[in-house]
Amino acid sequence: MNTVSLLGIDQGKNRHHLIGHDRSGHRTLQKQFNRSRLLEFAAKLPACTIAMESCGGSHCLARKLASFGHTVRLIAPQHVKPYVSGNKNDFIDAEAICEAASRPRTRYVTIKTVEQQVLSTEHRLREALVHQRTQAINRIHGFLLEFGISLAPTKAAIAHAHEYLDDPATDLPVRFKIVIEYLLKDIQRLSAEIKTLEMHLREELAASDVGTRLLSIPGIGPITASALVADVGDASSFHCGRDFAASLGLVPRQYSTGGRNNLLGISKRGDKHIRTLLLQGARAMMIRIGKRKDPLGAWVRDLLTRKHPNKVACALANKIARIIWAVLARGGSYSTLEPV
Template sequence: MDHATLVGIDLGKHSFHLHGQDQNGKAVFRKKLGRKQLVEFFATHAACTVVMEACAGSHHMARKLATFGHEVKLISPQFVRPFVKSNKNDFVDAEAICEAASRPAMRFVTPKTESQQTLSILHRVRESMVRDRTRTINQMHGFLLEFGVSLPVGRTGIVRLPELLTLHALPPRLIAVLERLHEHFKYLQEQIGEIDCELARQLADDDTGQRLMSIPGIGPITASVLAAEMGDGKQYGCGRDFAASVGLVPRQYSTGGRSNLLGISRRGDKHLRYLLVLCARAYMQRLEKQTGRLAEWVRTMLTRRHSNVVACALANKLARTAWAIVARHTTFNAEFSGLTR
């Protein structure tokens, strides 16, 4: 019964729904298994192709099943949705995963290693803390402004908050709240600093990250994120594919032979896209000090287009350059804005 060559798994937290097909695409079994049962099932099953949606827990499960000799593939959920037949349930989802995986032109997601996942989690924790720090700063600014106290913009005034509180007659309860927020701000500042130091240590031992930092405008944080997300870069056919996966290429709505390009698609990892745009803006702010073909290209673009458009175009170029450096094991040549081996 279980001569399946292709198995689709609809992942869950505690239960997993399996749909198995033979080489002719005929369904041979449907199973609902727990996490432990799933591992035991594939440990004794003949080697086959296992397909899952790229979602929470999929990368760990892919690594686990690959140790049993199975070929594991991950598909983006947006590519599975069109294959769901009418009413939706877990077994139908597993069948749709098999249908999507059987398409010859289907694109798959490369499973991440443990180190890549850990580094990605570290960046997400840092991003969350940065947002919390900004929220705390804004709260302190707002509470003080309610009582007529205006501080300098940013973290400058917040760092000296205990000194400033002694200069104004404020209610004791408000001072207690502000001191509590200030302690929280200092805690977040310390934690973010520790994470930055840890990322810097990891990046110092990573050859890929060091080569990515040779790109103008890209710093340690962005280089670390790129190294974690791209891996070896082999899952992308070219630099444009990587830029498209980040959402930095125009959306296309063409018909009847007439090409119509819209704004950037904004697909993929929004945090990575945000960092690349920030890198582009940082490069543009120091444009008068930049030399080479890339700087000339940016100056020419600024004479024709708005700076926001140029920033997105430059972020697109940085993403393509980053892919080329990772996939071809090269470094950035600032003089010629090219790649050297």
């Protein structure tokens, strides 16, 4: 154990497979533990670098391993897969993790704090509730259309569904009305739960200095700022704003060869939830972009004269992402920020 310099752990729900390398990169350890035995083993192991894939339970385990004095690094699974050679099993996966962690260009995932994980959980719950409400709204639209009632394709149109249920001219069956009433009550319940969650998120954001500074950025609202605090935290793991924008999938995919540059659409890598929020914020800014007198507004208006609005929205979301990195990395707010 004294020769272990790098330890790769392939995590499972109940079993964890370990591969240890010395400073020369040779295998010196191969073991298998359950979770409790793994922590006992790690507590007795001399301080070394431990690498794991970023997956379910990895952040909690990383914090516990770091408390024993180890340097813990989390790697995105897509960066480990290229190092899996031959057949696949748990020990080969652990070997691939060691191989990826030994490469100097490997990028790592920042370990989340307990507060960040709780905040991220609330965001995932809110996202799920919004999807459930949308499903219920779509069901009502579809069910009413089967009986010849066509509502406008908006959430606000659902508020007028009671008018059709109470109108004798529609001649709707009683059992059908009961089903629609059930769905309408379900929508009201989901809306109340979403509003309660959003209120909690705003309260937690108000107590965060980082969240307050993020709110100063154009196109960033309370939900987006709270999601950034939960999933990004500080920006120390990114070298520049472009790296942060690339991690969210807001830069073009590239397929270049033979000295010929070929740029495609945005890569859509990284966190889909944050990327969606940034794009929504960019589109909201574009609606009233004519009222902005700052250089950002002039830049967007100039792009709109030459590019499709969808491309401009992606470009503006990219710009906002770079501003976010600058606020997180340099401190201060958007009003005091130097040009990015």
